[in-house]
Amino acid sequence: MNVYLIDGTYELFRHFFAVPSSKNDSGQEIGAVRGVLTSVFSMIDAGTTHLGVATDHVVESFRNELFPDYKTSEGVDPELLSQFPIVEAALESMGVLVWPMTYFEADDALASAAAKAAADEGVQQVVICTPDKDLAQCVAGNRVVQLDRRRNIVRDEAGVVEKFGVKPESIPDYLAVTGDVADGYPGISGWGAKAASLALSKYCHLEQIPKDWEHWDPSIRRARPLAESLFGAWKEALLYRTLATLRLDAPVFNVIDDLRWKGPRDNFEQVCEQLRAADLYRRVSAKATSKTGAAPVPIR
Numbered sequence: 273m274n275v276y277l278i279d280g281t282y283e284l285f286r287h288f289f290a291v292p293s294s295k296n297d298s299g300q301e302i303g304a305v306r307g308v309l310t311s312v313f314s315m316i317d318a319g320t321t322h323l324g325v326a327t328d329h330v331v332e333s334f335r336n337e338l339f340p341d342y343k344t345s346e347g348v349d350p351e352l353l354s355q356f357p358i359v360e361a362a363l364e365s366m367g368v369l370v371w372p373m374t375y376f377e378a379d380d381a382l383a384s385a386a387a388k389a390a391a392d393e394g395v396q397q398v399v400i401c402t403p404d405k406d407l408a409q410c411v412a413g414n415r416v417v418q419l420d421r422r423r424n425i426v427r428d429e430a431g432v433v434e435k436f437g438v439k440p441e442s443i444p445d446y447l448a449v450t451g452d453v454a455d456g457y458p459g460i461s462g463w464g465a466k467a468a469s470l471a472l473s474k475y476c477h478l479e480q481i482p483k484d485w486e487h488w489d490p491s492i493r494r495a496r497p498l499a500e501s502l503f504g505a506w507k508e509a510l511l512y513r514t515l516a517t518l519r520l521d522a523p524v525f526n527v528i529d530d531l532r533w534k535g536p537r538d539n540f541e542q543v544c545e546q547l548r549a550a551d552l553y554r555r556v557s558a559k560a561t562s563k564t565g566a567a568p569v570p571i572r
Contacts, residue, residue, distance in 0.1 A: 275389040275531060276320050279402030280327035280370070281378045283308045284359055286422065288352045296546055301351040305359045306547050309366060311421075313552065317559055322531040324524065325363055326381035327356060329372035333380075335455075335515050342515065343456045365543040366556060367536045369525060376522040379406050383518035385525065386410045392528050399426075406452075408432045409443035409518060437469025438476075445478050448513035449502065457512045462501040467494065478502070478509055535560035 287307030294303035315323065331345035331353075345353060360372045371381040382400055389398045390412065400407050403420040411418055411432050418427045432440050446468045451459025474489045475481045482488055485499035492498070502509060525531055536556050544553035 273322050273395060273528075274320075274397045274399060275385075275395050275528070276315060276323040276399045276401055277382050277385050277389070278312060278315075278323060278325045279378060279382060279400075279404060279407075280308065280325040280359065280363070281356075282402050282404060283311060283325075284327070284355060285352065287311070288349070288355070294548070296548065300358070301355060302358065302547050304352065305355050305362055306549050306552070308359050309362055309547070309549065310552055312363065312368060313366065313556055313559075316533050317555065321533060322528065323533065324369040324371060324385055324531050326371045326373065326378040326385070327360055328378045329356060329360065329374050333373070333377045334375050335377070339457060339511060339515055341456050343454065362543050362547065365537050365540045367533055367540075367560075369531055371522070371524055373522065376519060379404060380519040380522040381524055382407060383410050384520050384522040386416050387520045388524060389528065389531075390416050394528060405436075405443070406447070406455075406516065406518060408436065409440050409516075411440045436465075438472045442472040442476050444513045444516040444518075445472050445476075447516035448478065448509050451512070452516065455515065457515055459512065460501055460505050460509055462494075462497055467492070467498055471498070478513065535563065 284304050288304035291303045291307045293301060294306065296302050312323070312325065331343065331348065335342045336344065360370050363370045371378070371385070373381050382402065386398050386400055387410070389395050397414070398416045399419050400410060400416065401419045401421050403422070407418055408427070410416055411427065411429050414428045418432075419425070420427075427435065429440060432443070436443065436446055438446050449460045449463035449468050450465055451457055470492045471481060471488075474492065481502065483499065483503055485495040488495040488499065540556065541553055544550060
């Protein structure tokens with residue numbers, strides 16, 4: 273079987289800015305939640321059997337302890353932040369396994385789940401559903417791939433090399449020197465995407481880059497200023513790489529069968545009523561019935 277791992281944080285952000293505002297009877301914004309549930313169920317309806325969703329239950333993580341300027345929830349619309357616990361509970365009610373991250377980030381959960389699923393011989397392919405460039409480091413051949421669902425782009429290892437100019441294992445090094453505005457670390461002065469791809473396609477990791485610029489591969493232009501900039505900010509470069517490196521020890525699932533969709537829980541109708549999503553309830557119930565040939569058994 274194929275395993276699909278979904279970036280719930282990205283999905284919630286995407287739907288928040290894409291769908292009209294909608295509030296329940298209490299005045300709580302629910303439009304993005306409803307959009308995410310409909311989107312995730314569309315995957316199940318299309319035949320996905322094993323899936324999990326990772327979310328940033330809180331935006332802050334252990335990385336904020338390493339680097340004070342790392343991204344926080346400051347400036348994020350409160351109506352967006354307020355929907356995280358709602359979407360987590362609603363997805364669980366729909367029968368989908370959810371990993372709400374607090375110490376770790378959602379990306380760490382996706383990386384951990386991808387590594388664990390790929391190690392299972394019964395899994396044919398692991399599909400990480402996010403356009404986030406950080407997750408490119410998890411791609412392995414055609415066994416672990418990245419899917420941008422919005423643009424319908426699948427990126428295997430060759431695709432990562434084509435886009436970034438480096439192999440997946442070099443992505444943390446690449447991000448360390450180019451920086452990541454979304455995550456809040458600046459990278460190394462003078463290092464753009466082209467310089468990073470040229471250098472890291474030759475040397476793979478920062479430690480393998482010669483300190484003496486005269487020993488650099490001749491295809492790398494501006495070797496001297498790049499070397500001086502990198503090794504003049506060596507500690508910062510290593511710190512940024514640590515920030516960019518996804519952890520593989522986030523708590524996710526125990527066995528692959530934990531990811532199998534078995535139908536909604538017994539409170540799903542009530543959840544759909546609160547979300548004003550009666551049609552979604554009917555569709556999910558019909559799908560569960562078609563899987564079993566009988567009314568769905570509640571998962572408690």
